[in-house]
Amino acid sequence: MIRNCCSAAVAAVLLTTCALPSPAQIEGERIAISSSHPVAAIQDTETPAQRDARMGWWRDARFGMFIHWGLYSIPAGTWNGKDINGIGEWIMNSASIPVADYKALAKQFNPTAFNAHDIVALAKSAGMKYIVITAKHHDGFAMFDPKADPFNIVAATPFHRDPIRELAVECNKQGMKLGFYYSQDQDWTAPGGAAYKKDDHKPPTFHWDAAQDGDFATYLHNKAIPQMKELLTNYGDFPVVIWFDTPTKDMSPALAGEIVTLLNQHPNLIWNNRLGGGYKGDTETPEQFIPAQGYPGRDWEACMTMNDTWGYKSYDTNFKSTQTLLRNLIDIASKGGNYLLNIGPDSKGNVPPAEIERLQEVGKWIATNSEAIYGTKPTLFGSEAGAVSSTEKDKQGKPKFIPAWNWRSTTAVDKIYIELFTWPDGNFHLEKSPRTVTGAYLLADKAHNPLKVTQTGSGVDIALPSAPVDPIATVLVLNTK
Ligand code: JFZ
Numbered sequence: 001m002i003r004n005c006c007s008a009a010v011a012a013v014l015l016t017t018c019a020l021p022s023p024a025q026i027e028g029e030r031i032a033i034s035s036s037h038p039v040a041a042i043q044d045t046e047t048p049a050q051r052d053a054r055m056g057w058w059r060d061a062r063f064g065m066f067i068h069w070g071l072y073s074i075p076a077g078t079w080n081g082k083d084i085n086g087i088g089e090w091i092m093n094s095a096s097i098p099v100a101d102y103k104a105l106a107k108q109f110n111p112t113a114f115n116a117h118d119i120v121a122l123a124k125s126a127g128m129k130y131i132v133i134t135a136k137h138h139d140g141f142a143m144f145d146p147k148a149d150p151f152n153i154v155a156a157t158p159f160h161r162d163p164i165r166e167l168a169v170e171c172n173k174q175g176m177k178l179g180f181y182y183s184q185d186q187d188w189t190a191p192g193g194a195a196y197k198k199d200d201h202k203p204p205t206f207h208w209d210a211a212q213d214g215d216f217a218t219y220l221h222n223k224a225i226p227q228m229k230e231l232l233t234n235y236g237d238f239p240v241v242i243w244f245d246t247p248t249k250d251m252s253p254a255l256a257g258e259i260v261t262l263l264n265q266h267p268n269l270i271w272n273n274r275l276g277g278g279y280k281g282d283t284e285t286p287e288q289f290i291p292a293q294g295y296p297g298r299d300w301e302a303c304m305t306m307n308d309t310w311g312y313k314s315y316d317t318n319f320k321s322t323q324t325l326l327r328n329l330i331d332i333a334s335k336g337g338n339y340l341l342n343i344g345p346d347s348k349g350n351v352p353p354a355e356i357e358r359l360q361e362v363g364k365w366i367a368t369n370s371e372a373i374y375g376t377k378p379t380l381f382g383s384e385a386g387a388v389s390s391t392e393k394d395k396q397g398k399p400k401f402i403p404a405w406n407w408r409s410t411t412a413v414d415k416i417y418i419e420l421f422t423w424p425d426g427n428f429h430l431e432k433s434p435r436t437v438t439g440a441y442l443l444a445d446k447a448h449n450p451l452k453v454t455q456t457g458s459g460v461d462i463a464l465p466s467a468p469v470d471p472i473a474t475v476l477v478l479n480t481k
Helices: 049-060 088-094 099-109 116-125 163-174 218-231 253-263 321-335 353-373
Strands: 062-065 130-136 179-182 202-205 241-243 297-303 338-343 385-394 398-404 405-414 414-420 427-430 437-442 453-456 457-461 475-479
Touching: 049 163, 049 297, 049 338, 049 414, 049 437, 062 116, 116 130, 116 163, 130 218, 130 241, 130 385, 179 218, 218 241, 218 253, 253 427, 297 457, 321 338, 321 405, 338 353, 353 414, 353 475, 437 453, 437 457
Parallel strands: 062 130, 062 338, 130 179, 179 241, 297 338
Antiparallel strands: 385 398, 405 414, 414 475, 427 457, 437 475, 453 457
């Protein structure tokens, strides 16, 4: 019954269990959580109080900036004169670009307009509390300065600068937190790196260039793990988050355990549920959607794009409105999650103006209403979120959740915040209040002028002025006991 899960590297860890790893089950792109793995992760051993302390800043933050930036910003969605379908950072895979041709892009990468100060200031002005940037995406190109592997922005480009270091310095100066996205499993330019089948971006894996063939464990030992070590130790207080992605079946529990051994050396680190090998990580990561009820009992973060791509595509102008983005933030906060909203800088390092504009508009609202977002608890109500349809079905054939887009709610110890998306005529009526309401005012009203509160049995009525302060969302504050 001796299994290789007790390899020397693994056994060196203090907290080692040798339960037989159940094989990771792949369902679509999600790897099912297995109950046992060869190396105990911090989540398996910490007390609830330790966990609350570790997750505290992240839970309060509610809003972060995702940055997808790399060589794919050069083709920007076009290869050999043809527009390539799909998300921009997948262009090498979608267009089956040979490894040598893709690697050659590095010689042209000179993003002299990149300005770490401005990007951190932009995140701040949007009300974001942390940034997560692609240190290495599936294309294998490192946006930092690793000794492990020369295919990186400092060694292989005329730019010769390390934007991750520059961001780390600025984040320190401006009081922003910084995390790194690292594609630990797919690496399309390293021999042995996994590659999802193109078109649907799902398993099984395949290669389109013989230069990709090789052994996955060797790739992990020679490139991914050494690079992650460098990322974890060379950037001062950062990263506070490691954002893994797209695990395949290649990431066995034993191999993932080697990564966990490394992560365990950084006890404050937060990492997501996409490592693979059966590790559940700290956070659920719904992508491009907001789960109807959040994930009760789990921390979660919805990551979303502003248009239809993560990495820059020159012709994707399908931007969501500020109203949609802001209401997403509120909706997510009301369900106890975080919103990780993406920007995709271009090949010069410029952030698209449409993205800057929207972030600044969101930030304007937050400047007035931050109290209703940061550090709040989820809604005490159920019905305002909507109802399950008795007739309509969703993509998985489950009853469809129909949201009632008229208000959301967030909670503080002695306050209930009501974010009103449509303005009720003169009066806000609550059929049933979860707490006794002792007073009310509009958050945008600096004087906190009291609004008339009338108790109606188990419910309550709040008299409102004739027009909303902000047509996207006006926050009504209920003082409660
Ligand atoms: C992944 C990446 O492939 C993509 O390029 C981007 O970085 C995004 C944030 O993450 O894409 C995924 C990952 C997981 C799912 C879908 C797309 N999923 O779980 O449904």
